[in-house]
Amino acid sequence: MEQNRILASYYIETAYPLEHAAEVMAGEQSTGTFISVPGETPELQEMHGARVVSITELESVDHPSLPGAKVPKQSGAGAGYRRAIVVLSFPLDNVGPSLPNLMSTVAGNLYELGEFSGLRLIDLELPDAFANKYPGPQFGIEGTRTLSGVHDRPLIGTIIKPSIGLHTEDYGPLVRQLAEAGIDFIKDDELCANPAFAPLEQRVRVVMDEINRVADRTGKKVMYAFNITGDIDELRRNHDLVVKAGGTCVMACVNSLGFAGTAYLRSFSELPIHGHRTQWGAMSRSPLLGMSFTVFQKLCRLAGVDHLHTNGLNNKFSEDNATVARAIQDCMKPFLGGYPVMPVLSSAQWAGTAVPTYEAVQTTDVIMVAGGGVLAHPGGIAAGVRSVRQGWEAAVQGIPLADYAERHEELRQAIRTFSK
Amino acid sequence: MEQNRILASYYIETAYPLEHAAEVMAGEQSTGTFISVPGETPELQEMHGARVVSITELESVDHPSLPGAKVPKQSGAGAGYRRAIVVLSFPLDNVGPSLPNLMSTVAGNLYELGEFSGLRLIDLELPDAFANKYPGPQFGIEGTRTLSGVHDRPLIGTIIKPSIGLHTEDYGPLVRQLAEAGIDFIKDDELCANPAFAPLEQRVRVVMDEINRVADRTGKKVMYAFNITGDIDELRRNHDLVVKAGGTCVMACVNSLGFAGTAYLRSFSELPIHGHRTQWGAMSRSPLLGMSFTVFQKLCRLAGVDHLHTNGLNNKFSEDNATVARAIQDCMKPFLGGYPVMPVLSSAQWAGTAVPTYEAVQTTDVIMVAGGGVLAHPGGIAAGVRSVRQGWEAAVQGIPLADYAERHEELRQAIRTFSK
Numbered sequence: 001m002e003q004n005r006i007l008a009s010y011y012i013e014t015a016y017p018l019e020h021a022a023e024v025m026a027g028e029q030s031t032g033t034f035i036s037v038p039g040e041t042p043e044l045q046e047m048h049g050a051r052v053v054s055i056t057e058l059e060s061v062d063h064p065s066l067p068g069a070k071v072p073k074q075s076g077a078g079a080g081y082r083r084a085i086v087v088l089s090f091p092l093d094n095v096g097p098s099l100p101n102l103m104s105t106v107a108g109n110l111y112e113l114g115e116f117s118g119l120r121l122i123d124l125e126l127p128d129a130f131a132n133k134y135p136g137p138q139f140g141i142e143g144t145r146t147l148s149g150v151h152d153r154p155l156i157g158t159i160i161k162p163s164i165g166l167h168t169e170d171y172g173p174l175v176r177q178l179a180e181a182g183i184d185f186i187k188d189d190e191l192c193a194n195p196a197f198a199p200l201e202q203r204v205r206v207v208m209d210e211i212n213r214v215a216d217r218t219g220k221k222v223m224y225a226f227n228i229t230g231d232i233d234e235l236r237r238n239h240d241l242v243v244k245a246g247g248t249c250v251m252a253c254v255n256s257l258g259f260a261g262t263a264y265l266r267s268f269s270e271l272p273i274h275g276h277r278t279q280w281g282a283m284s285r286s287p288l289l290g291m292s293f294t295v296f297q298k299l300c301r302l303a304g305v306d307h308l309h310t311n312g313l314n315n316k317f318s319e320d321n322a323t324v325a326r327a328i329q330d331c332m333k334p335f336l337g338g339y340p341v342m343p344v345l346s347s348a349q350w351a352g353t354a355v356p357t358y359e360a361v362q363t364t365d366v367i368m369v370a371g372g373g374v375l376a377h378p379g380g381i382a383a384g385v386r387s388v389r390q391g392w393e394a395a396v397q398g399i400p401l402a403d404y405a406e407r408h409e410e411l412r413q414a415i416r417t418f419s420k
Numbered sequence: 421m422e423q424n425r426i427l428a429s430y431y432i433e434t435a436y437p438l439e440h441a442a443e444v445m446a447g448e449q450s451t452g453t454f455i456s457v458p459g460e461t462p463e464l465q466e467m468h469g470a471r472v473v474s475i476t477e478l479e480s481v482d483h484p485s486l487p488g489a490k491v492p493k494q495s496g497a498g499a500g501y502r503r504a505i506v507v508l509s510f511p512l513d514n515v516g517p518s519l520p521n522l523m524s525t526v527a528g529n530l531y532e533l534g535e536f537s538g539l540r541l542i543d544l545e546l547p548d549a550f551a552n553k554y555p556g557p558q559f560g561i562e563g564t565r566t567l568s569g570v571h572d573r574p575l576i577g578t579i580i581k582p583s584i585g586l587h588t589e590d591y592g593p594l595v596r597q598l599a600e601a602g603i604d605f606i607k608d609d610e611l612c613a614n615p616a617f618a619p620l621e622q623r624v625r626v627v628m629d630e631i632n633r634v635a636d637r638t639g640k641k642v643m644y645a646f647n648i649t650g651d652i653d654e655l656r657r658n659h660d661l662v663v664k665a666g667g668t669c670v671m672a673c674v675n676s677l678g679f680a681g682t683a684y685l686r687s688f689s690e691l692p693i694h695g696h697r698t699q700w701g702a703m704s705r706s707p708l709l710g711m712s713f714t715v716f717q718k719l720c721r722l723a724g725v726d727h728l729h730t731n732g733l734n735n736k737f738s739e740d741n742a743t744v745a746r747a748i749q750d751c752m753k754p755f756l757g758g759y760p761v762m763p764v765l766s767s768a769q770w771a772g773t774a775v776p777t778y779e780a781v782q783t784t785d786v787i788m789v790a791g792g793g794v795l796a797h798p799g800g801i802a803a804g805v806r807s808v809r810q811g812w813e814a815a816v817q818g819i820p821l822a823d824y825a826e827r828h829e830e831l832r833q834a835i836r837t838f839s840k
Binding site: 030031032037039040044045047048049066069070093094095098100103105107108109111112114116162165166174190191194195196197229230232233253257258261263264267278279280281282285287289311316319320371372375 | 450452457458459460465467468469489490513514515518527528529532533534536581582584585610611612613615617649651652653673676677678679680681684698699701703707709711736737740791796
């Protein structure tokens with residue numbers, strides 16, 4: 001791509017001619033304004049205007065997807081709303097390699113424009129200048145595997161439950177049990193950051209005591225993602241608590257911190273950043289608003305997360321399997337020449353979910369976070385962990401789950417308990 | 421309100437019984453999970469569970485507003501989707517007075533829940549602990565009036581146009597002209613932060629030279645909101661540049677910085693923070709998703725902005741006048757016992773817009789940013805500024821605009837040029 005321009009793709013819906021609508025987008029987000037002003041010379045427009053790269057017309061609909069859209073005065077009755085993919089390019093010079101200012105430019109006021117009854121940012125290509133400014137994931141997949149000692153299969157993880165309300169003293173026995181069960185990864189819930197009844201400082205001490213003790217004995221050190229989300233001026237202290245206790249991962253709620261806050265954390269982090277996508281639905285669930293996960297995961301990788309929640313197949317949320325599979329595949333594609341990120345699959349995951357997951361994405365470079373699928377296994381937590389590993393073994397070897405379960409008791413129990 | 425709980429109101433749409441749907445929300449965002457886990461004791465639920473405070477049933481619809489929603493197995497055909505207002509309360513202790521963690525709790529995963537075909541956060545009440553942690557607007561309306569020397573009428577402002585592309589040397593003559601024309605307020609466009617052709621450092625120097633020179637002569641110092649949006653570690657330097665040059669305002673794109681980033685800026689800012697809401701449409705334009713402006717403006721005030729963009733009446737965007745008037749009124753209501761913020765009205769504003777604005781909101785405690793309405797006035801910029809003042813004089817005195825224009829040439833010209 002041109003190294004001096006930013007490319008942004010949008011899925012739009014408008015009652016206006018597509019060429020006009022695209023020009024409105026380009027104008028609003030660069031040199032144009034509602035009225036012509038003296039300084040807007042042809043030279044300035046040429047140098048600093050956004051350009052319409054392409055318009056691909058798609059289907060038409062009778063009713064607007066979003067309210068507040070204007071219709072052109074001359075439009076005939078029932079002319080409808082056209083949908084299209086519009087690609088714009090913006091001069092890098094307008095923005096500079098700045099993540100916050102990129103957002104003001106490629107998203108900005110576009111969503112409010114009256115000419116549109118739908119507008120979604122669906123892709124983004126950035127020049128190398130961004131890579132020079134933002135180093136991206138520091139550990140990625142390889143670094144995570146090295147720190148956790150797990151190779152050639154997914155990291156099997158779980159999440160501390162109940163999500164919120166456990167007191168500091170509850171963490172010791174629970175984490176010991178999980179670590180002794182051979183789990184690879186544990187995470188705090190996104191709801192639990194630094195509550196008075198389980199302050200981060202105490203939680204880190206208690207949890208790492210247990211993890212280090214088991215590691216000394218077994219040689220396997222569980223990766224625990226401590227939720228260090230907080231105010232900007234708390235991030236360094238929170239991070240340092242984890243480092244000093246020998247922790248190997250910090251968790252950040254990307255949308256609660258902002259991309260800028262996450263990039264700031266990356267600027268000093270000595271540990272992998274586990275990126276939680278809480279609030280993601282607010283920017284994605286309306287099909288013609290917000291942004292696609294394709295864009296979101298690029299922004300998260302630019303900000304420097306090493307792990308990123310993608311949801312899991314057969315989840316209990318509103319996203320279907322095709323959407324989740326695309327999200328995982330998005331994470332697998334190189335961005336800016338690399339920026340490897342490890343997808344985190346969660347929500348109703350258990351041994352059986354491994355099969356459709358592997359079929360859909362053909363990779364084991366994921367973290368599978370199974371709550372009930374591990375904790376509620378009738379054979380206990382260790383059996384729960386083994387069952388999820390067995391599910392992945394069956395998936396990778398292409399052996400039907402039921403066949404594999406004949407020789408694997410824990411998988412058999414899991415199927416009996418969790419399959420519907 | 422109870423000082424140990426956070427109240428959040430939601431506008432929801434669901435195919436499930438409302439009581440069940442509300443319990444799912446409360447469970448997901450506090451102690452619950454999809455399966456029952458050992459630690460979720462009745463005591464823990466009582467202490468840390470979110471509670472359903474009220475459910476107010478509203479209209480029903482036949483079709484889901486958002487895709488991906490589940491329907492209960494036992495529901496009859498055509499049972500439809502119920503809408504309601506659900507109020508939840510969360511224990512303050514779960515979250516602590518933390519703006520980022522508040523977002524993970526009151527918004528969080530709710531938008532993705534399969535039980536809902538629509539979910540929007542529409543109000544938020546916070547205990548005083550948040551006020552103790554976040555000082556809020558430092559200058560507000562009074563501080564802004566003192567710094568700008570404008571009392572008993574709106575601040576009349578304009579925005580540097582073209583939005584992006586002017587080079588450093590273009591700023592001098594333009595700002596001098598505006599300052600000499602008696603304008604109260606000037607702002608950078610949200611697209612222009614720190615571009616190579618007009619770096620913030622140079623722009624601040626050139627602009628403040630002109631403003632200070634005019635102030636020395638006339639005693640009137642224009643308030644200029646420099647767009648200092650950037651990476652977290654650039655904010656202090658950017659802010660200090662403005663302070664050192666004698667500037668009186670910094671501008672931050674709240675959604676590009678994040679609430680956390682904005683609160684961080686507030687923690688050291690010595691100047692009013694002009695809050696731009698770019699990207700606002702992404703979280704608001706789908707009526708059953710995201711959040712209402714009522715919530716957004718509270719979060720912005722908590723983060724500490726002194727000015728906040730509300731859009732203007734008769735704007736060129738998709739929001740109607742009722743929505744804009746409510747946004748301005750939201751800003752006028754005390755929050756946490758005060759936290760005064762000055763609404764910023766922009767988009768297609770001119771002298772004539774003063775009349776419906778004052779009728780709707782009955783206040784002059786606003787900043788009216790008129791681009792074309794000032795810059796494209798046929799009598800020149802000074803006449804443009806005078807015309808907007810005259811529009812407000814007529815509005816406040818309840819004199820029809822045409823009558824007032826008979827004795828005011830600039831207003832007469834403005835009406836001829838801008839009224840439709």
